[in-house]
Structures are given as structure tokens and as C-alpha cells.
Amino acid sequence: MQQQLSVITLGIAxxxxxxxxxxxxxxxxxxxxxxxxxxxxxxxxxxxxxLRTALEGDMQRAGLLSPGAFALxxxxxxxxxxxxxxxxxxxxxxxxxxxxxxxxxGGFRGYVADPDDHAWEIAWNPAxxxxxxxxxxxxx
Amino acid sequence: MQQQLSVITLGIAxxxxxxxxxxxxxxxxxxxxxxxxxxxxxxxxxxxxxLRTALEGDMQRAGLLSPGAFALxxxxxxxxxxxxxxxxxxxxxxxxxxxxxxxxxGGFRGYVADPDDHAWEIAWNPAxxxxxxxxxxxxx
Numbered sequence: 001m002q003q004q005l006s007v008i009t010l011g012i013a014x015x016x017x018x019x020x021x022x023x024x025x026x027x028x029x030x031x032x033x034x035x036x037x038x039x040x041x042x043x044x045x046x047x048x049x050x051l052r053t054a055l056e057g058d059m060q061r062a063g064l065l066s067p068g069a070f071a072l073x074x075x076x077x078x079x080x081x082x083x084x085x086x087x088x089x090x091x092x093x094x095x096x097x098x099x100x101x102x103x104x105x106g107g108f109r110g111y112v113a114d115p116d117d118h119a120w121e122i123a124w125n126p127a128x129x130x131x132x133x134x135x136x137x138x139x140x
Numbered sequence: 141m142q143q144q145l146s147v148i149t150l151g152i153a154x155x156x157x158x159x160x161x162x163x164x165x166x167x168x169x170x171x172x173x174x175x176x177x178x179x180x181x182x183x184x185x186x187x188x189x190x191l192r193t194a195l196e197g198d199m200q201r202a203g204l205l206s207p208g209a210f211a212l213x214x215x216x217x218x219x220x221x222x223x224x225x226x227x228x229x230x231x232x233x234x235x236x237x238x239x240x241x242x243x244x245x246g247g248f249r250g251y252v253a254d255p256d257d258h259a260w261e262i263a264w265n266p267a268x269x270x271x272x273x274x275x276x277x278x279x280x
Contacts, residue, residue, distance in 0.1 A: 001167035004183045004214060004274035006263065008148065011209030027141035031278040043144045044184025044275035046268075052209050059211060059251045059259055060238040068208015069151030069192050069256065071199060074144060098200040111199050118210065119199055123146065128186070134144035135184035135275075138171040 005045055008072070010118050011052030011064055017093050017115040018049045025092030026074070026085075043134030052116075066117040073121040075130060079108045085122050086110045094120075145185050148212070150258050151192030151204050157233050157255045158189045165232030166214070166225075183274030192256075206257040213261040215270060219248045225262050226250045234260075 012018040019038055022028050031046070032039040036054050040047040056062050076082055082100040089112045090096050097119060100110035109123035127139040152158040159178055162168050172179040177190040196202050216222055222240040229252045230236050237259060240250035249263035267279040 002183070002270075002274045003166075003168045003180055003187075004270070004276075005148075005185075005187070005212055006215040006265070006268065006270070006276045007211075007213035007261070008145075009211045009213065009261075026143075028143045032280060039278055040143055041278050042184075043142070044182075044273070045145075046276060046278050047143075047145070055209070055211060058238075058243065059261075061207065061251075061259070064207055064209035065205035066209050067201065067204055068210055069195070069204035069206050070208055070210065070258065071147075071149045071195060072145055073147035073149065075146040098198075103198065111201075116209065119201070121147070121149075121199075125146070128146065130142075130144070130146070133184070134142045136144075136146045136186060138179055138181050138186050140172065 007046045007048055009048040009050050009055060010114070010116065011055045012049045012116045013052060015049070015051070021089065021093045021114050022049070025089040025094060043136070067113065067119060071111070071119040071121050073109075073123050075123050075125055075128065075136065077124070079124045082108050082110060082122050082124050086112050089114075089120070089122070147186045147188055149188040149190050149195060150254075150256065151195045152189045152256045153192060155189070155191070161229065161233045161254050162189070165229040165234060183276070207253065207259065211251070211259040211261050213249075213263050215263050215265055215268065215276065217264070219264045222248050222250055222262050222264050226252050229254075229260070229262070 097111035107125040237251035247265040
């Protein structure tokens with residue numbers, strides 16, 4: 001069985017404000033857009049931002065809650081990049097949960113919530129190598 | 141800016157039952173384990189299952205909720221594999237949200253909640269190619 005994930009789908013309330021956070025904040029470009037979903041090609045999988053009501057219908061489960069018990073992480077190349085990106089994400093409609101600082105296990109990180117309250121950790125972690133395609137390998 | 145994600149971290153209540161779902165259900169093997177976290181090397185990023193209280197502490201935000209407004213997807217190679225995996229995940233402590241059927245946009249999919257109520261879509265999608273390392277490319 002492949003240790004494999006194809007898609008992360010985030011439920012969102014409206015496309016425009018979510019799109020602004022990902023396009024202006026992170027600087028990402030969609031692979032596909034419709035009136036209810038935006039897909040971004042990531043490092044080996046696809047990120048989807050889909051109207052929450054449509055996701056609930058597909059999942060056959062109403063009442064999805066925020067903030068959910070999860071975090072996504074985006075790693076940057078230097079310690080100084082962490083706060084710079086956190087500030088840019090906040091300017092694009094995000095909300096800072098934790099400014100960048102150094103955790104006990106090393107590196108440097110902070111957290112920003114996207115406009116739908118999904119948490120992104122912005123981290124600099126020199127122990128985890130990232131290749132040119134953005135693929136990350138676990139490192140101790 | 142790389143369209144890049146390094147880690148998905150799921151908040152969990154206890155390690156043993158989560159570990160059983162991912163190891164016996166999906167058949168995955170950890171890259172690292174401690175008393176509060178398990179890391180799995182995925183296709184270009186790392187999946188972490190971390191005690192929710194520890195995640196809340198790191199995020200500086202208490203009160204994370206389930207079910208969160210998101211879904212993760214694992215794609216399989218044939219339509220018949222969808223329900224077989226859904227059933228195996230249910231036998232390993234998951235809960236079926238939707239048995240496999242055919243959505244309007246093509247392919248075949250169902251949903252299972254992990255023991256912490258995080259939703260996994262199990263899908264067969266012939267339009268999205270997956271390479272030998274499990275890397276997925278968006279396809280229309």
C-alpha cells in the first residue's frame with residue numbers, strides 16, 4: 001500500500017477571500033478554478049479549496065466545524081523568511097495565531113489562520129531537506 | 141514561492157487507536173514515533189498524528205474542534221479497490237461516512253472517518269496520474 005495522499009480539501013465559505021490569501025499571500029497559482037472550487041498543484045499532491053456546503057454534501061456529513069484539529073505546514077528556506085511570510089499572509093486576509101519563535105525541538109516557526117480559520121504553520125526546519133520540486137523528507 | 145506543503149498534522153486523542161487505523165487499515169509504517177507523535181513519510185511531505193493538546197499548545201490556540209472542515213484523499217488503482225479499502229479502514233477503527241459510489245464528475249469514491257473523526261476520501265480517479273513514488277498531478 002502506497003503511503004500516499006492525493007488531495008487535501010479545505011472547506012471554505014467563499015472563494016474570493018480564500019483565493020486572495022493563497023494567491024497574494026503565498027503567491028500560488030491555481031491549476032483549475034470554477035465557481036465552487038480552486039485547485040492548486042502542490043509537491044506531489046493537489047490542494048483544493050471547496051465551498052464547505054459542497055464538501056459536506058460530498059462527504060454526506062453536515063456540520064463541519066472550525067477551527068478543526070489539524071495544521072498544515074509550509075517550510076521556508078531561512079529563519080528570516082518565517083516572519084516575513086507570516087506578515088504577508090496576514091496582509092492577505094490571514095490572522096496571526098503565533099508570531100515566529102524557536103521551538104524546543106529546533107528551527108523556527110509561527111502560525112497563521114487562513115480566512116476560513118484553517119491553521120498554517122510557517123516553519124524553517126534545516127533538518128528536513130526539500131528538493132527542487134518541493135518534496136520533503138522526514139529528518140530527525 | 142514554491143507551491144509547497146511540508147507537513148499535515150492531525151490532532152489526536154490517543155496514539156494507540158490512531159496508529160492502528162493508519163498501520164493496520166492503510167498498512168503504513170512510521171518514519172518516527174514518540175509518546176506524543178507519529179510521523180509517516182508520504183509522497184513528498186510528512187503526515188504527523190500528534191496529541192491534540194500538544195498541537196493546541198504549539199499553535200497557541202485551545203479548543204480545536206472535530207469534525208473539522210476538511211478532507212484528505214487517498215487514491216487507489218482500480219474502482220474495486222475503493223470499497224475494499226473503506227472496509228479495511230472500518231475494521232481498523234474507522235467509521236464509514238459514505239460507501240463507495242460514482243460522483244457526477246467521474247471516478248468512484250467513498251469517505252471514512254479516522255478514530256479522531258478526520259475524514260479520508262478513498263477514491264479511484266483515472267484522470268489524475270500517480271507515479272511510482274505516489275506523486276499526483278492534477279488532471280481535468
